[in-house]
Amino acid sequence: MSAARQPPASPAEVPWLLAEETCAKQGAPVREAAPVREEAAVREEAPVREEAAVREEAPVPASAPVPASAPVPASASVRAAAPPAPPRDPASGAEDGASPPPPLRGNRDFTRLWGGAGLSLLAGRATTVAYPIVVLWATGSPSDAGLVGTALLLPQLLVQLPGGVLVDRYDRKRIMVLAGLGQALVGGLVAFLFFSGRPWLWALLGAAFVEGALGVLQQLAERAAVPAVVPRSQLPTALTGNEARTRGAAIAGQPLGSGLAAAGSALPFGTAAVLHLLAALSLSRVRGRLQQERTGPRAHVGAEIREGLVWMWHRPFLRAVMSAVAVTNVLFQGLNLAVMAAVLDHHGSQFQVGLILSLSGAGGLVGALSGGWWNTRVSLRALVLGGLLAWTALMLPVAAVLHQPFALGALFAASGYVGGVFNVAGGVLIVRSAPDRMRGRANSLANLVGSGAMALGPVAAGYLLEATDASRAVLVLGGVMALTALVACVAPGLRTPPEDGADAV
Numbered sequence: 001m002s003a004a005r006q007p008p009a010s011p012a013e014v015p016w017l018l019a020e021e022t023c024a025k026q027g028a029p030v031r032e033a034a035p036v037r038e039e040a041a042v043r044e045e046a047p048v049r050e051e052a053a054v055r056e057e058a059p060v061p062a063s064a065p066v067p068a069s070a071p072v073p074a075s076a077s078v079r080a081a082a083p084p085a086p087p088r089d090p091a092s093g094a095e096d097g098a099s100p101p102p103p104l105r106g107n108r109d110f111t112r113l114w115g116g117a118g119l120s121l122l123a124g125r126a127t128t129v130a131y132p133i134v135v136l137w138a139t140g141s142p143s144d145a146g147l148v149g150t151a152l153l154l155p156q157l158l159v160q161l162p163g164g165v166l167v168d169r170y171d172r173k174r175i176m177v178l179a180g181l182g183q184a185l186v187g188g189l190v191a192f193l194f195f196s197g198r199p200w201l202w203a204l205l206g207a208a209f210v211e212g213a214l215g216v217l218q219q220l221a222e223r224a225a226v227p228a229v230v231p232r233s234q235l236p237t238a239l240t241g242n243e244a245r246t247r248g249a250a251i252a253g254q255p256l257g258s259g260l261a262a263a264g265s266a267l268p269f270g271t272a273a274v275l276h277l278l279a280a281l282s283l284s285r286v287r288g289r290l291q292q293e294r295t296g297p298r299a300h301v302g303a304e305i306r307e308g309l310v311w312m313w314h315r316p317f318l319r320a321v322m323s324a325v326a327v328t329n330v331l332f333q334g335l336n337l338a339v340m341a342a343v344l345d346h347h348g349s350q351f352q353v354g355l356i357l358s359l360s361g362a363g364g365l366v367g368a369l370s371g372g373w374w375n376t377r378v379s380l381r382a383l384v385l386g387g388l389l390a391w392t393a394l395m396l397p398v399a400a401v402l403h404q405p406f407a408l409g410a411l412f413a414a415s416g417y418v419g420g421v422f423n424v425a426g427g428v429l430i431v432r433s434a435p436d437r438m439r440g441r442a443n444s445l446a447n448l449v450g451s452g453a454m455a456l457g458p459v460a461a462g463y464l465l466e467a468t469d470a471s472r473a474v475l476v477l478g479g480v481m482a483l484t485a486l487v488a489c490v491a492p493g494l495r496t497p498p499e500d501g502a503d504a505v
Contacts (some may be wrong), residue, residue, distance in 0.1 A: 100233075101231045101233065101234060104230065104234055104237060104238060104241065107229065107230065108287075109229040109286050109287055109288070110226075110229045110230055110238065112282050112283065112285050112286045113222060113225060113226070113229060113283065113286050114241060114242065114245060115282050116176070116180070116278075116279045116280070116281075116282030116283035116286075117176075117218070117219070117222040117242075117245070117279070117283070118245045118248075118249060118279075119275050119276070119278050119279035119282065120180055120183070120215070120218055120275070120276060120279040121219075121245065121246055121249035121253070122249045122252060122253045122256070122275055123183070123187070123253075123271070123272035123273075123275035123276050123279070124183075124211075124215050124249075124253070124272075125249050125250050125252075125253025125254055125256075125257065125361075126253045126254075126256045126257035126260070126268050126271065126272055126275075127152075127187065127211065127257060127268060127269060127272045128149075128152060128253070128254075128257070129253070129254045129257040129258050129261075129353070129354055129357060130257035130258070130260065130261045130268035130269065131148045131149060131152055131204070131208055132145040132146070132148055132149040132337065132340065132458065133145075133257070133258055133261050133340065133350045133353065133354075134194070134199075134261050134265045134268075135148045135201075135204065136340060136341075136344060137261075137344070137350065138199065138265070140344075142337065142341050142461075142462045142465045142466060143459075143462045143463060143466055144201060144462075145337070145340070145458075145462065146337060146458040146459045146460075146461060146462025146463070147201075147205065147458075147459060147462070148201075148204055148205060148208055149208075149333070149337070149458030149459070149462075150456070150457075150458045150459040151204075151205040151206075151208040151209045151212070152208040152209070152211065152212045153212060153333070153457075153458065154209060154212065155209060155212035155213035155215070155216045156212065156216060156447060156448070157448065157456075158213075159212075159213045159216045159217070160216060160220075160444040160445070160447050160448035161305050161308070161441070161444055161445070161448060162301065162305070163213075163216050163217050163220050163440075163444055164220055164305075164308060164440040164441035164442075164443065164444025164445065165301050165304045165305060165440070165441060165444075166217065166440070167217070167220045167221045167224050167439075167440030167441075167443075167444070168224070168304070168437060168438055168439070168440040168441055171289070171290070172221040172222075172224060172225045172228075172290040172440075173221075173225070173283065173284070173286055173289075173290050175217055175218070175221040176217075176218050176221045176222060176225075176280075176283045177280045177283050177284045179214040179215070179217045179218035179221075180214075180218060180276045180277070180279045180280030180283060181276070181277070181280050182210070182214045183211055183214045183215065183218075183272070183273075183276040184272075184273045184274075184276035184277045184280070185273075186207050186210050186211045186214070186273075187211070187269045187270065187272040187273030187276060188269075188270065188273040189207060190204065190207045190266075190269040191266040191267075191269040191270035191273065192266075193207075193266075194264075194265040194266035194269065195266040199265070216447070219447075220440050220443050220444055220447070221290075221440070222283075223242075223427075223439075223443045224290075224436075224439040224440045224443060225286075225290035226238055226239070226242070227436070227439070228288070228289070228290045228436075229286070229288075229290070236424075239424060239427045240368060240369070240371060240424050242427070243368035243371065243420060243423050243424045243427065244365055244368045244369055246364075246368075247361050247362075247364035247365035247367075247368050247416070247420055248361070248365055249361075250357075250358065250360065250361025250364065250365075250416075251358045251361035251362050251365060252358070252361075253358075253361075254354040254355075254357040254358040254361065255351065255354040255355050255358045256268070256271070256354070257354060258350040258351050258352075258353050258354025258355075258357075259350070259351045259354060261350050262349060262350040262351050304438075304441065305441070307438065307441070308438055308441030308442065308444070308445050309445065311434070311438065311441075311442065311445075312442070312445045312446075312449075316492075316493040317380075317381075317493055317494065318430075318446075319449070319493055320488070320491050320492075320493030320494045321380075321384055321494070322446055322449035323449060324384065324388060324484060324488050324491075325449075326449050327480070327481075327484045328388070328391060328481065328484065329457065330456055330457040330460070331395070331457065331477045331480055331481050331484075332415070332457070333456075333457025333458050333461065334457045334458070334460060334461030334464065334473070334477050335395065335398065335461075335474065335477055336357060336458075337457075337458050337461040337462060337465065338398075338402075338461060338465060338470045338473045338474050338477070339353065339356060339357075339398075339402065339408065339470075340353050341465050341470050342402040342403065342470040342471075343356075345470070346403055348405075352405060355405075355409070356405060356408050356409050356412055357412065359409040359410075359412050359413040359416070360412040360413060360415060360416035361416060362413055362416065363412070363413035363414055363415065363416030363417035363420070364416035364417065364419050364420035364423075365416075365420065366417055366420065367416065367417035367418065367419060367420025367421040367423075368420035368421075368423065368424055369420075370420075370421065371420060371421045371422065371423065371424035374421050374422070375421075375422070375424065380422065381494055381495075383421060383422040384422065384488065384494065385485070385488055385489055385494070387418045387419070387421070387422060388481070388484060388485035388488050389485050390414075390415075390418050391415055391418060391481055391485075392478065392481045392482045392485050394411050394414050394415045394418075395411075395415070395474070395477060395478040395481050396474075396475070396478035396481075396482075397411060398411055398474050398478070399470075399471045399472075399474040399475045399478070400471075402470055402471060402474070430442050430443060430446055461473065461477075464476065
């Protein structure tokens with residue numbers, strides 16, 4: 001603030017901040033500064049008209065010097081008593097020029113959002129592994145198990161785009177809470193079916209689809225809500241924590257689901273119902289609105305989806321990355337089912353399957369925590385291409401160690417590490433580049449391209465396993481992974497530099 005301003009005719013218009021700065025330059029203490037702030041805070045309810053009148057009576061010249069003895073007035077007006085509020089960052093809810101925000105662990109709204117979504121993810125991971133396991137062990141049919149797994153994942157393909165529109169249109173907190181309550185109800189119904197001894201396949205298919213659809217809505221709403229409770233400067237830290245939470249849910253959820261399934265077919269679904277209820281309670285306690293106010297008439301749903309598609313299409317690097325990830329997700333879903341079939345053929349247990357898969361989550365957790373380190377040192381293009389080549393090198397040996405649980409666990413852990421490294425970078429890129437009004441659609445498009453296609457993995461692998469054994473099926477999957485890596489190396493979209501500073505997230 002400049003010291004070349006003359007005090008106004010009325011001392012009531014001298015800001016306390018100007019007086020503080022003037023006294024600080026001369027080494028003099030600022031007396032009555034704290035009382036003035038308190039008085040100013042009390043007077044925030046004063047009428048604006050009185051303030052305007054005072055300003056008209058005492059214009060402030062801009063050229064005369066300020067005397068060193070300028071007193072701190074005891075009756076500053078509302079506007080003069082407090083410095084003007086800095087502009088608000090519409091993308092994150094933070095204020096530019098403000099003091100550094102407190103650590104995220106002290107942000108109650110973020111911890112409630114993080115914890116509630118984490119409980120829901122834990123329940124979802126448990127049922128994701130429980131559905132195919134209980135069907136496979138009950139029927140001995142890999143194709144039936146694949147159908148149920150596909151029904152659970154099919155909403156990733158069908159619900160993403162309309163779900164993104166809903167998340168951008170309606171209250172995100174309400175969507176998360178209602179989705180959690182709906183998932184709890186579905187979990188309770190499935191537990192009742194198994195407890196009563198009537199687990200009809202058609203009923204399981206419907207329940208799995210509904211649970212998957214509600215999970216998509218909740219995850220889209222939670223991802224779009226993060227910038228509303230976290231300052232922009234803390235977004236990388238927050239999304240790193242979210243990715244670590246996702247991997248941690250995989251670590252705990254897969255052995256939880258398989259272990260409970262081994263103890264009783266109804267147990268994983270009843271436990272999931274309780275976890276979803278706790279998640280809904282935590283999410284309901286997040287304060288305030290989780291999106292900006294929408295103004296103007298709403299466009300048609302199709303027009304809003306088309307707007308999101310145009311946004312994604314004009315980002316060739318992101319589009320190419322998501323396409324490559326879509327293929328790999330299909331392959332890994334097939335690999336998981338192949339491992340389940342191999343363990344069953346050699347009289348292994350459901351818990352053993354969950355333990356092997358949980359090691360993938362453990363590797364992903366370590367990868368997510370180290371993702372920031374990699375992204376500041378290696379370009380995103382190098383991460384993507386290197387990851388595809390690493391996955392190829394890790395998938396092909398699985399065919400030779402299908403009957404060695406420790407070796408399988410090590411390969412799955414390494415594969416999970418690769419996935420965790422650049423998931424953080426992709427999440428930060430999407431959140432920072434998409435405006436608030438279409439953040440739900442941006443995430444839905446990324447999920448559709450990156451994860452929606454994995455709904456095809458279980459059913460395709462199921463029929464592949466019906467036609468051949470697990471070892472040959474894994475070799476086929478590894479060959480497709482190698483082809484994907486080769487295509488990515490020559491893809492034009494990956495040759496262009498990523499947008500919005502993706503090289504240094």
